[in-house]
Amino acid sequence: MSFDWPAALPLIFAGLMGLAILIYVILDGFDLGIGILFAAAEDAEQDTMIAAIGPFWDANETWLVLAVGLLLVAFPLAHGVILTALYIPVFVLLLGLILRGVAFDFRAKVPTERKHRWNRIFFLGSLIASLAQGYMLGVYVLGLDVGLGGMAFGVLVAFCLAAAYAAMGAAWVIYKTEGELQRKAVRWLRTALVLTALGMAAVSLATPFASPRIFDKWFVWPEMLYLSPLPILSALLFLWLWRQTFHLPKPDDRHSLTPFLTLAAIFTLGFAGLAWSFYPFVVPDRLTIWQAASAPESLAIILAGTVVVLPVIIFYSFYAYRVFGGKATDLTYD
Amino acid sequence: MDPLILSRMQFGANISFHILFPTITIALGWVLLFFKLRYNATNDSAWMRAYFTWVKVFALSFAMGVVSGVTMSFQFGTNWPGYMEKVGNIAGPLLAYEILTAFFLEAAFLGIMLFGFRRVSNRIHTLATVLVAGGTTVSAFWIIALNSWMQTPAGFEIRDGVAHAVDWWAIIFNPSMPYRLTHMLLASGLTVSFLISGLSALRYLKGDRSESMWKALRTGVFTAAILIPIQIFAGDQHGLNTLEHQPQKIAAMEANWNTGPNVPLVLFALPDETARENKFEIAIPDGASLVLRHSTSGVVPGLNDYPGNHPPVFPVFWGFRIMVGTGILMLLVSWSAAFFLKRRHSLPKPLALLMVPMALSGWLATLAGWYTTEIGRQPWLVTGVLKTADAVGPVAGSHVALTLTIYLILYVLLLIAYLGVLVHLALKAAKDGDSSPLPGVMNAAMSQPAAGE
Numbered sequence: 001m002s003f004d005w006p007a008a009l010p011l012i013f014a015g016l017m018g019l020a021i022l023i024y025v026i027l028d029g030f031d032l033g034i035g036i037l038f039a040a041a042e043d044a045e046q047d048t049m050i051a052a053i054g055p056f057w058d059a060n061e062t063w064l065v066l067a068v069g070l071l072l073v074a075f076p077l078a079h080g081v082i083l084t085a086l087y088i089p090v091f092v093l094l095l096g097l098i099l100r101g102v103a104f105d106f107r108a109k110v111p112t113e114r115k116h117r118w119n120r121i122f123f124l125g126s127l128i129a130s131l132a133q134g135y136m137l138g139v140y141v142l143g144l145d146v147g148l149g150g151m152a153f154g155v156l157v158a159f160c161l162a163a164a165y166a167a168m169g170a171a172w173v174i175y176k177t178e179g180e181l182q183r184k185a186v187r188w189l190r191t192a193l194v195l196t197a198l199g200m201a202a203v204s205l206a207t208p209f210a211s212p213r214i215f216d217k218w219f220v221w222p223e224m225l226y227l228s229p230l231p232i233l234s235a236l237l238f239l240w241l242w243r244q245t246f247h248l249p250k251p252d253d254r255h256s257l258t259p260f261l262t263l264a265a266i267f268t269l270g271f272a273g274l275a276w277s278f279y280p281f282v283v284p285d286r287l288t289i290w291q292a293a294s295a296p297e298s299l300a301i302i303l304a305g306t307v308v309v310l311p312v313i314i315f316y317s318f319y320a321y322r323v324f325g326g327k328a329t330d331l332t333y334d
Numbered sequence: 335m336d337p338l339i340l341s342r343m344q345f346g347a348n349i350s351f352h353i354l355f356p357t358i359t360i361a362l363g364w365v366l367l368f369f370k371l372r373y374n375a376t377n378d379s380a381w382m383r384a385y386f387t388w389v390k391v392f393a394l395s396f397a398m399g400v401v402s403g404v405t406m407s408f409q410f411g412t413n414w415p416g417y418m419e420k421v422g423n424i425a426g427p428l429l430a431y432e433i434l435t436a437f438f439l440e441a442a443f444l445g446i447m448l449f450g451f452r453r454v455s456n457r458i459h460t461l462a463t464v465l466v467a468g469g470t471t472v473s474a475f476w477i478i479a480l481n482s483w484m485q486t487p488a489g490f491e492i493r494d495g496v497a498h499a500v501d502w503w504a505i506i507f508n509p510s511m512p513y514r515l516t517h518m519l520l521a522s523g524l525t526v527s528f529l530i531s532g533l534s535a536l537r538y539l540k541g542d543r544s545e546s547m548w549k550a551l552r553t554g555v556f557t558a559a560i561l562i563p564i565q566i567f568a569g570d571q572h573g574l575n576t577l578e579h580q581p582q583k584i585a586a587m588e589a590n591w592n593t594g595p596n597v598p599l600v601l602f603a604l605p606d607e608t609a610r611e612n613k614f615e616i617a618i619p620d621g622a623s624l625v626l627r628h629s630t631s632g633v634v635p636g637l638n639d640y641p642g643n644h645p646p647v648f649p650v651f652w653g654f655r656i657m658v659g660t661g662i663l664m665l666l667v668s669w670s671a672a673f674f675l676k677r678r679h680s681l682p683k684p685l686a687l688l689m690v691p692m693a694l695s696g697w698l699a700t701l702a703g704w705y706t707t708e709i710g711r712q713p714w715l716v717t718g719v720l721k722t723a724d725a726v727g728p729v730a731g732s733h734v735a736l737t738l739t740i741y742l743i744l745y746v747l748l749l750i751a752y753l754g755v756l757v758h759l760a761l762k763a764a765k766d767g768d769s770s771p772l773p774g775v776m777n778a779a780m781s782q783p784a785a786g787e
Contacts, residue, residue: 054445054448054449055445055446055448055449055450056445058396058397058400058441058444058445059438059441059442059444059445061400061404061441062433062437062438062441064404065403065404065407065433065437066433066434066437066438068407068408068411069407069429069430069433070430071411072407072410072411072418072422072426072429073418073422073425073426073427073429073430074426076415076418076419076422076426077419079410079411079415079418080411080415080416080418080419080727081415082411083408083411083412083415084411084412084415084727084728084729086412087412087729087733087737088733088737090408090412091412091737091740094404094405094408095740095744097401097404098401098402098404098405098744098748099744101397101398101400101401102394102397102398102401102748102751104397105393105394105397105398106394106751106755109390109394109755109758109759110751110754110755110758111758294422294423294426295423295496295498295499297423297498297499298422298423298424298426298427298498298499301427301499301502302426302427302430302431305427305430305431305434305435306430306434309434309435309438310434313434313438313439313442316438316439316442316443317438317442319442320442320443320445320446323445323446323450323453323454324445324449324450324453
């Protein structure tokens, strides 16, 4: 049997890119979220929250570089179309990422009287970056070319994604801290969950109605039946997690990672729904993954490297998370 | 406003800001490893103090490099979509390999290197330092390979108007790649050694005579003194390589308007491109022929051979001179400092005062050098394959003007903050001297017992 590599490679790369985006959203989601929650935290709590993400944020953000890199290298045509259409939001995203990234380091190294300034910049940068990502998601869902209505929808998604990240951040704080801060994080999680659920519902409803093609992919028999677990399972997880927030933290800190994992599962389900909606397009209704793909020989050489390196990356990423496992304590350079 | 020139300015601003920080982290990683290995070998805590002072600079520089690097990866799409459309099959895999083999490695082990000293064994911590330093160098390897390919493309063919890879070995090790990589790695080494010397000299001026100051100062000065002659030789070889593969760039660097023998080495001039001549020229007769062809009658390419197809002369000419001039100053300063440290075990005050601003000499030379080579590639983005003007995207000039303005303001503010923190760290280290609390002793209990405790 001969395997049709030229047809399979773009599909494989779409899968890899999707995986990189999903991992990015989950991982950087929690550290962006912690930045957003900075606004609600006390001074000492902020130090603990930073300690909970300090060793990880850099590697988390690298998944964004990989996702954009894969878009760039595997789908050069789509990369140009998407990023020029989203020129200003991308700029705002970068601005946010620059500000929060440097604030991380500056806040720990400047004279103490200036620390507050960098704390505020850290909050602002995290918020701006999250909003920009949400806005881009909203506009992308509607097919990039949008009028005022579409922009308003983008703003709605922006706030909901920021809330979703805040929820991830709160869940991470629940996992990494104890005592008063942990109890506070449970309350944060509860509030953020409501907005997250609202946002996911909005995106789920808007997507099929924005595009007849997507509508036809969801609301036909028997696909409707096969797809029904996605929304139903997501809703159940939401409800279950919402109820859990009234029982957290549990004695002996049992299940402290559960809220984070549940949210990650919800993100994955939502992401799978989006992926199904857009397949086979990489630029909605304009470019399919095959039309936008690089030459097969170039994709093949990247794939060869990816197959070897990606498992190694995942292995040592797990190792790094293990080294800094357990409750967060103040970070020092040692 | 013209989106092309604005996009070029924006890319120039972004990459100039970005390169400052990798230039530091590439070599500083290895210097930190050196401190660590000396500590392992001698058990002298001053080495570890030097390590912890400079690892903070590393962390901050790394963060600045990461965030400005993320900006770069988006710029290709937002402003230069024609680039990936034309040469994506070549540039794509090189960038992908950089991300896969370098970025993740650095990012994952940086956490352990910075915060893990008490959480992992000393051996693993040293290994993490090796992996981070190695990661930065591997990253330089891939990006220099891509940049060199854009300067001197090889190993590809054009099919249906798009570049396709034919020979990956020829693409990666294209004609200018080994020279550029060597030149850049040495530049990084010099930037770091002057930064360390300069900030240590500041501590010295503040009266700090601690062991960790001496160790950092000696490391910086001796490394600089050893690297600078090697760099001058490597730069000369790189120039000869450019003469062979990009003669129009050499013609602009020398502001040589007409091909011919007995070309003088122009020391000072204001090149005038419309009149096609040099104003206020001060030159050494036959100098350029001697340097480039090793003979007074050697023929040096002139700009008249490349009408409408050569880079703008003024910035290339001056970029090159600023780089070389800084290099000569670096030679003088590092050798005299090395002499005084070796013979007198002290620094004369004027020399120490000069060394403080020289902390940034590496940045100046690196930027000037990159301007020479990058502007020297114009009007091509990929020599002979893609013109810069054909790669620019459809974004409105007003949008680019807006983002460019904000980037510039942000970069200036961040640079001020960055330099402020460097000085603050140096002054704090000067005040603490050898009494600075050693990390690993000062801390409250951590969540896990440290290895060996």
